[in-house]
Amino acid sequence: MxxxxxxxxxxxxxxxxxxxxxxxxxxxxxxxxxxxxxxxLEKHENWMAQFGRAYKDDAEKAMRFKIFKENVEYIESFNEAGAKLPYKLAINKFADLTNEEFKTSRNGFKMGSHPKPSYKVSSFKYANVIAVPASMDWRMKGAVTAVKNQGQCGTCWAFSVVATIEAINQIKTGQLLSLSEQQLVDCDDKEHGCEGGFKNNAFEFIVQNGGITTETNYPYVRFKGICDTMKASEVAVQITGYEVVPANNETALLQAVANQPVSVSIDSSSLDSQFYSSGVLTGGCGTNVDHEVAVVGYGTTTDGIKYWLVKNSWGQNWGEDGYFRIQRDVPQIGGLCGIATTASYPTMII
Incomplete structure (x- = not known):
């Protein structure tokens, strides 16, 4: 007991x-x-102040804080786990958006039906280019305007096209003009305004219109409006057509970019794209393209990583001052993020 x-x-x-x-x-x-x-919570409050974000009520703020917290956790865990990767993520202006919201508001590639051009599209004129520079940055040659911001409107297609026309005009004439994306958004009825579009249709529209006007004359307003035919008739730059880069061919894309900036489509649907901050993107994307941008150069890092230099249209406070770099010459059909899947550039005869 x-x-x-x-x-x-x-x-x-x-x-x-x-x-x-x-x-x-x-x-x-x-x-x-x-x-x-x-x-x-403090990070969220500071972030709201930095980007001027306000919510309609406490319920919306609580919902957005939850999304913000989840995104911050992803960014921090990625940077910690991927310490040796050549690119980093960071909290940015998209931090309170779900990935689905981000894709819906910022990506606007929509190939749709591609009408037969009213003229014969030229063959790829750079096919026989053999010697290309080891690196190229068209910004340094004065052929690239400042990074623009499409806002919450899926008009990336217009910004991609305009960037390449601004560049070829400077290359041919020595004059860098900022041209009008809004003219394309309002007046090109083969596209879908803020709901997306396709670069080749836009090139065709500009040829048929007799050219494109300046951004000053027809400024961007972040929504589709009624075409202002008077403004659209004040042509500043004309192109003769466009040429298509052979699909899924990074060598051909290199030949083209060595001679002028090129409009391309990419897969920009991942969290890595949403929160990209710096470095060379080497993963985190597929080849189902959903966004259009302009390749304005290429190079190789000191660590030997080959990359494409890409101008985006999400403002200068995203990525590397509005630009990003994507790994080049990868053993993947279409290139990393599908960058070589569909590419084209404008032609101009002066």
Whole structure:
């Protein structure tokens, strides 16, 4: 009987000790969690102030904070796990958007039906180019205007096309003019305005219209409006047509970019694209293209990574001052992110 009582007493002591230990662990866990939650909340408040973000009520703020917190966790875990990767992610102006919201509002590639051009599309004139520079940056040659911002409107197709026309005009005439994306958005009825479009249709429209006007004359307003035919008739730059780069061929794309910036389509649907900050993107994307941009150069890092230099249309406070770099010459059909899947450039005879 005394033995049973002694054992019972021992079990009570063990149970009590266990309860105490569990309490200590819970307290320590809570102590760790509360500062972390507080830190994320502070980050969100600072982020709202930085980007001028306001919400209509507490319910929306709570929802957006939850999304922000999840995105911050992804960014931090990626940067920690991928410390040796050649690119980094960062909290940016898209931090309170789900990836689906981001894709819907920023990506606007829509190939749709491609009407037969009213003229014969020239063959790829750079096919016989053999010697190309080891690197190229058309910005340094004065052929690239400042990075623009399409806003929450899927007009990337217009910005991609305009960037290449601005460039070829400067290359041919020595004059860099900022041209009108809004003219394409309003007046090109083969496209879908903020719902997307396709570069080759836009090139065709500009040929048929007799050219394109300046951004100053027909400024961007981030929504599709009624075509202002008076403004559209004030042509600043004319092109003779466009040429298509052989599909899924990075060598051909290199031949073209060595001579002028090129409009391309890419897969920009991932969180890595949404929060890209710097470096050479080497993954985090497929080849189902959904966004159009302009390749304005190429090069090789000091670590030997070949890359494409790409001008985006998400503003200068995204990526590397509005640009990003994508790995070049990868053993993948279409190139990384599908960058060589569909590419074309305008032609001009002066």
């Amino acid at each position: 005394q033995l049973i009582m002694a054992l019972t007493s021992s079990w009570k002591l063990i149970l009590a000790a266990t309860v105490v230990m569990l309490g200590m662990w819970t307290s320590q866990s809570t102590a760790r969690t509360l500062p972390n939650a507080s830190m994320v």
